[in-house]
Amino acid sequence: PEMFAGGLDYHLDLSMAEYNWALTNTEEAARIMEFLDDNNFSSNSKDFANKALPILLNNGSVYFDSAYIPIATPDDNYSYQGPKELIPTTINLANGDVVNIEFGVTSSDGISANQKIATHLIEGLKFALNEANNNLNDTDKITDLYIMATTNGVHGPYSNHSNGTAIDISRINNVKMALSENVSQISELQNAFDNYEFIRENFGPYFKHKYSIENNTWNYNHPVGGHSDHIHISTRK
Ligand SMILES: [Zn+2]
Structure with a gap:
């Protein structure tokens, strides 16, 4: 046990609580x-591990x-009753680009992210990919998106995932x-989602924005943790 705790401490500069956790x-x-x-031992991998440790100490899950x-x-108590569809596995953009969509499986429930979701969210995805690729350099164009979660996985109460x-x-490409x-793929994709008329939550490594259609207000510093490893998007019409 001392070997792993010591090794992690060497690379991640653990707190006392983290060191003791690693020992047991x-x-x-x-x-x-x-x-x-x-x-x-890239700096990004160390950043991810440093963000994972407090989650693990609180018995949370890290993939x-x-x-x-x-x-x-958590959002409000909204319940969506509108139309739902599967996300297409290829999205053809107006400029001729093709984006392949792949789906993850959350190990917490063993369920694929390839589930039916609100039609206006799929429209938002298409909108954002069109706009992001129009703004990205040729070498950075988005060709592949990996969706880790839709309704699958464990999400807290009042989450729009449910x-x-x-x-x-x-994942991008x-x-x-x-x-x-x-950085530009992530920032252009998040910027593009902000411009979708039915955007609600846009939380990711670049920023955490939330638009409330009820009172037409933006929060440009929404107080939600995490999201340095994925972009969470929700839409509401
Ligand atoms: Zn999410």
Whole structure:
């Protein structure tokens, strides 16, 4: 146990509480070390591990294989009853680009993210991809998106995920967002989602914005944790 705790402390500069946790949770400590090793101890992998530790100390879940940390996104008591569809696996953009959509499986429930979601959320996804790719350089164009969660996975109470009006995007062009060096893909995608007329929550590594259609107000610093490894989008009409 001292070996893993000491090793993690060397790479991550653990707090006393984290060090003591690593001493008694050997298997998880070894898993973190494996994750760091798999990613050549990159600064992004260390950042992810440092964000994962407080979650693990609070008995939360961290998906090291997917570099994804599910975070509760409580909203109001809204219940969506409108039309739902499956997300298309290929999205053809107006400029001729094609974006492939892939789906993750959340290990908490073993369910794929390929589930029916609100039609206006799918429209928002198409809108944002069109706008983002129009603004991105040729070398940065988005060709692949990985959706880790729709209604699958464990989400807190009042989360829009349960309504089928929220998605978590965790990879762009097959690169896990937590480990990505491509800032412009993330920022252009989030900026584009902000411009969608039915956007509600737009939480990601670049910013955490929330628009409330009820009173036509923006919060440009929405107080929600996490989201440095995925973009959480919800829409409301
Ligand atoms: Zn989410």
